[in-house]
Amino acid sequence: MRIAQPAHRWFAGLLLSAASALALAQAAKPHVVVLATGGTIAGAGASTLNSVTYVAAKVPVEKLLAGLPELASVARLTGEQVFQTASESFNNEHLLTLARRVSALTKQADVDGIVITHGTDTLEETAYFLNLVVHSAKPIVVVGSMRPGTALSADGALNLYNAVSVAASQDAAGKGVLVTMNDEIQSGRDVAKSINIKTEAFKSQWGPLGMVVEGRNYWFRAPVKRHTVHSEFDIDAIETLPAVDIVYGYGNMNTTGIEAYGKAGVKALIHAGTGNGSVAAQAVDALKALRAQGVQIVRSSRVPDGFVLRNAEQPDDKYDWVVAHDLRPQKARILAMVALTKARDSKELQRIFWEY
Incomplete structure (x- = not known):
């Protein structure tokens, strides 16, 4: 004789199965580590009209990620606050510390990609430094924003979403350190900040490597200069910079x-x-x-x-x-x-x- 389960047990079992399925689905997603260093992407203005006048490096990484729940559909995320600084003050010690942390993370089997949030003033320099000294084919993406998250038409949320999307993509591997700004995927070697008051601030005279649109990468060229795994330089062997x-x-x-x-x-x-x-x-x-x-x-x-x-x-x-x-x-x-x-x-x- 079959005894019917009480309804509450059946419902509890259903919830447990759903939670297990959700946990398995999340675990199957690429693991992307977001290293936060400050900058405008972590900035805040006094009002929504402050797109140029604001205080940089105020928002911690956990709040930055919590404000973009859509990221959970792209990757399993871990956030670390490496620095909280405006990038015009990013010095050699910052470069060395960040590169060592990136290098260590790329050696972890459970890390699939890395995103670095960074102020735009020296973003191109940090991206190029990492491109030279980190020996890994895993996607490494540097991202910033031209407007703080408190401003009307803030660009940071989409830039960060695109950065995580690119870092989680297998087709981004082996292309060197990348920069995602304004829907474009740029080479960290080539890109430069070309204007200070527009969201399309980062350009390369040789053009972007590709674009990321609604979470999908479209590639048009590949870098030919030596970088990352092909570099003769290794951050693990560099103690100081001359x-x-x-x-x-x-x-x-x-x-x-x-x-x-x-x-x-x-x-x-x-x-x-x-x-x-x-x-x-x-x-x-x-x-x-x-x-x-x-x-x-x-x-x-x-x-x-x-x-x-x-x-x-x-x-x-x-x-x-x-x-x-x-x-x-x-x-x-x-x-x-x-x-x-x-x-x-x-x-x-x-x-x-x-x-x-």
Whole structure:
């Protein structure tokens, strides 16, 4: 004789089965770790009309993720607050600490992708640094926003959703460190902040790698410069970064800055020149003198697009200088710092600038 189960037991069993199915479904999703560092994406303004005037780095990562419940349908998320800072103050120690944490996470079998929330002022520099020193094919995505989450038409929520979506995607693996802003998927090497008051602020002269639309990736090109798993540099072998600074070139420039950086003990000086990395006549001897002291001189350009040609404008072979290729001054500084942890002469440094 069959005894009917009480209704409450049947209902409890149904709930338990549903909860188990939900837990299994969530566990099957890719595990993405969100490392928060502050910036506008974690900022807040006094009113919804404050899209430019606000305080950056206020919202903690758990609140940032809780405000976007749609992420649960994309990935299983873990959030970590690595820093809470505005990115204009992101220094070398921040870079090293963040890269070491990213590297450690990529070695965990249960981590499928990583997202770094970051202020936009130096986002491109951090993305390029990670692109050079983290040895992993797992998707690593850096994301920010141009407006705080409190503003009308805030862009951070969709940018973050897209970043998690890309980091959770198998087709994003092996493409180097990526930046997702304004629906575009950009190479961390190529992208640069090109305007400070529009949401489409991040551009590359070579174009985006692809787009992410409603959680789906559309790819159009792939990076060809060395990065991540193909890099000869490894954050696990880098203890400190050498001093590298930038001097800005202009027609009436004097040599005060060049000489001051030499006295400060820089290991390399990036010259942000006009046009094709041109150097004002009155600055040439000061740079030559600095090179004679052992400081590496790297000619870059303050022009947003294009690239610097070797032995054009200046006799680089004769002066033993290096050209930055298509890297803007701020990224040339990042590569020079990383390169000088291994490179010992200008020829080796120039090879690295060609390859990375």
